[in-house]
Amino acid sequence: MARALIAFGLVLCMVGFLYVASRFSEETPAPESQPAPVTPPLPDLSGGPGRAPLVFTSSQQCRDCHSEIYTEWLSDQHASSWTESNFQTFTENYKRVECLSCHAPQPMLQVGIEKDPLLRDTDRTAGVDCLTCHIKDGRVHGTLGSNGACDGILEPQLKTSQACFHCHHTHNLFKEFEASPQFKQGMTCQDCHMAVVERVVSPGGPKRKTRKHFIHGGGHDPEALKKTLSLDLKVEGRTLTATVTNIGAAHGVPGEINNRIVRLEISVLVKQKELFQGKEQEIENEVRAWRRDFQPPPRMARDKIPSTQIMPGEPRVLTFELPVDHGRIEAILTYRLEATLLMAEGVEMGRAEINF
Ligand code: HEC
Ligand code: HEC
Ligand code: HEC
Ligand code: HEC
Ligand code: HEC
Known part of the structure; x- marks a missing residue:
């Protein structure tokens, strides 16, 4: 049995290594040739x-008058949604057309927020940009009704979670959100992000x-991740109960794409x-270990593969039979952006310890 397990482990390692090696040795083809955007x-x-x-045709036209907002946006995931290396790799250098629309969409107010995004023909390198969220018929839309220097038009939907619906509703995230206690209290996506x-x-x-x-506040934000889940351990007799509760997100955790994974590791x-x-010495040895993964299902197989995400407010209660009467238990929760990379390191979300 042990030998078979080791052999199986070796095969897994080989497959993992070959997979990772193939990813790194893959020659990254030059990005789809696109004319450099002209301001x-x-x-x-x-x-x-x-x-x-005023009628606007490029996000770069907003830079001089809204420089602080422009600079913030530049370092945001939305700005790099088209150019980031992961997107290039997973779309096989933009060949998978079914992937492209949300990562460089036409202005959503124009297409209709409640409809699916459409890929734009103009400069795509800016990803989800100022025009995508604020422009309709070339005119700026906002929540101030200020009639400022860019002739803004009032669009109250931008103050609500509806501002995020266009691209984020195609996963399950909005259904989860609408069932959450935070939604019932009137919170919006903007309140956390x-x-x-x-x-x-x-x-x-x-x-x-x-x-x-x-x-902020998503999977790239270690501080937010520390406040997302609580972890609680209890021992009664020989039964260990570990409870992981979603206290910080108004949708399933991890959300929302299938790359993400939350892992619970327990050692006895x-x-x-x-x-x-x-010399005789007292040494602490691990006598048993368990691992549980939580993950959203792939978008295309949502009906076939059940989600193991932890829903808003939900306590996920897991029980384990302890092999001994006395000892110590250590548990750690980690978050991985890249579940597909076998060696990806996790970011700590929480830990707990108990003597029994
Ligand atoms: C319906 C809109 C939509 C479509 C279609 C779509 N994506 Fe995305 N994609 C998103 C959203 C929204 C996120 C952010 C979700 C998150 O970070 O959890 C995202 C995130 C990503 C990321 C993660 C970037 C990171 O931060 O690590 C990659 C890579 C990606 N998508 C690739 C793809 C590929 C490949 C396809 C086609 C198979 C695809 N996308 C199709 C909306 C879409
Ligand atoms: C992902 C969508 C999105 C993108 C991209 C985006 N914005 Fe916004 N923007 C919003 C939302 C939503 C609000 C309103 C937030 C609130 O007050 O609830 C807002 C608010 C603003 C405001 C404040 C006035 C107002 O109407 O509330 C300005 C100015 C602004 N955006 C400019 C820009 C500029 C310039 C860019 C590009 C650098 C940009 N935005 C990119 C969604 C976006
Ligand atoms: C010539 C300078 C200038 C340019 C260019 C400009 N804006 Fe503005 N914008 C302003 C000023 C000034 C205000 C009013 C600010 C205030 O009242 O606090 C404003 C207001 C806004 C508002 C709020 C609209 C409302 O009344 O509800 C949004 C949203 C906005 N701008 C986005 C943009 C975007 C997106 C671009 C680029 C496509 C852009 N702006 C280009 C100067 C500019
Ligand atoms: C027009 C489409 C679109 C709209 C509208 C939009 N997003 Fe996104 N969002 C995306 C895409 C595409 C990504 C993936 C970016 C990437 O490739 O990393 C993303 C990524 C994210 C992420 C993940 C960031 C991270 O750290 O991993 C968060 C959080 C997010 N969006 C929140 C919001 C919120 C909140 C709103 C509403 C104010 C919103 N989005 C509106 C398309 C959109
Ligand atoms: C109560 C706070 C809260 C609210 C409200 C909330 N979120 Fe989140 N969100 C979080 C936290 C915390 C995370 C990080 C943990 C995770 O990935 O599940 C997160 C993660 C995300 C991610 C995944 C980021 C990634 O890197 O994979 C996306 C996308 C996102 N939120 C979009 C939204 C949208 C869209 C809404 C509104 C429908 C919303 N969120 C409402 C707290 C919130």
Whole structure:
């Protein structure tokens, strides 16, 4: 049995190594040739009252007047959704057309927020950009109704979770969100993912309560991950109960793509006397270990593969039979962005310990 297990382990390692090696040795083909984006000039601002309303064709036209927001957005995942190396690799260098629409979409207010995203024909390198979320018929839409220098038009939907629906509803995330306690309390996606900040929206304007454009709080944010799940251990007789509760996310954890994985690892440790260099010493040995993974199902196989995500407010209760009466238990929860990479390191989400 042990030998068969070792052989099986070796085969797994080989497959893993070959897979990883093949990924790294793969020659990354040059990205699909795209003309470098040219910054179009700002629309004509002269003419005073009565001039034609401004019509925008590129996110770069927003940079000078909204430089703080522009800079935040530049370091956000939305800005790199087209150019990041993972997207290039997994789409086989943009050949998998079914993958492209959400990563460089046409303006959502134009297409209709409630409809599926459509791939745009103009410059795709900016990914999910200012135009994608704010523009309809070339005109800026926002939540201020300020009629500012870019002739903004009021679009109240941008203040609600509806602002995120267009691209994020195709996974299960919105269904999970609408069933969450946080949704019932009136929270929006922005409340957790776009921090409130008081500042001028454009130089010379009034101070306003507005939101940061660095979408934080997801899988790339280790601080948020530490506050997402609670982990609790209890021993009764020979039964260990481990409870993992989703306390910080208003949707399943991990969310929302199948690359992500949350892993619970538990060790049972027992102090045993051992002879070491001629002296008897007390050493703590691992006598049993368990591992449980939580993961969303692949989008295309949602009906066939059950989700093991932990839903908002849900306590996931797991029980294990202990092999001994006394000892110590250590448990750790980690998060991996890349479940497909066998060697990917996890980010710690929480840990717990108990003596019994
Ligand atoms: C319906 C819209 C949509 C389609 C179609 C889509 N994606 Fe995505 N993709 C998203 C969203 C939304 C996220 C962010 C979700 C998250 O981070 O959990 C994402 C995230 C990713 C990431 C993760 C980037 C990171 O941070 O690690 C990769 C890679 C990716 N997609 C590749 C693909 C590939 C390959 C396909 C086609 C098989 C595809 N996408 C199709 C919407 C889409
Ligand atoms: C993923 C969608 C998205 C992208 C991309 C995006 N925004 Fe926003 N933006 C929003 C949302 C949603 C709000 C409103 C947040 C709130 O107050 O609830 C907002 C608010 C604003 C505001 C404040 C005024 C207002 O209407 O609330 C400005 C100015 C703004 N965005 C400019 C930009 C610029 C410039 C870019 C590109 C650098 C950009 N946005 C990219 C979604 C987006
Ligand atoms: C010439 C400078 C200028 C340019 C260019 C510009 N804006 Fe503005 N924008 C402003 C000013 C000024 C305001 C009003 C700010 C205020 O009242 O606090 C504003 C307001 C806004 C608002 C709020 C609209 C509302 O009234 O609800 C949004 C959203 C916005 N801009 C996004 C953009 C985007 C996206 C671009 C690029 C496509 C852009 N802006 C280009 C100066 C500019
Ligand atoms: C037009 C499509 C679109 C809209 C609208 C949109 N997103 Fe995204 N979002 C994406 C894509 C595509 C990705 C994946 C980016 C990448 O490749 O890493 C993503 C990634 C994310 C991530 C993952 C970031 C991370 O750290 O991994 C979060 C969180 C997120 N979006 C939240 C939001 C919120 C909140 C809103 C609404 C204010 C929103 N999105 C609106 C398309 C969109
Ligand atoms: C109560 C706070 C909260 C609310 C509300 C919330 N989220 Fe999240 N979200 C989180 C936390 C915490 C995580 C990180 C853990 C995880 O990935 O599940 C996360 C993760 C994500 C991710 C995955 C990021 C990644 O890197 O894989 C996306 C996408 C996302 N949220 C989008 C949304 C959208 C869209 C909404 C609104 C429908 C929303 N969230 C509402 C707390 C929240």
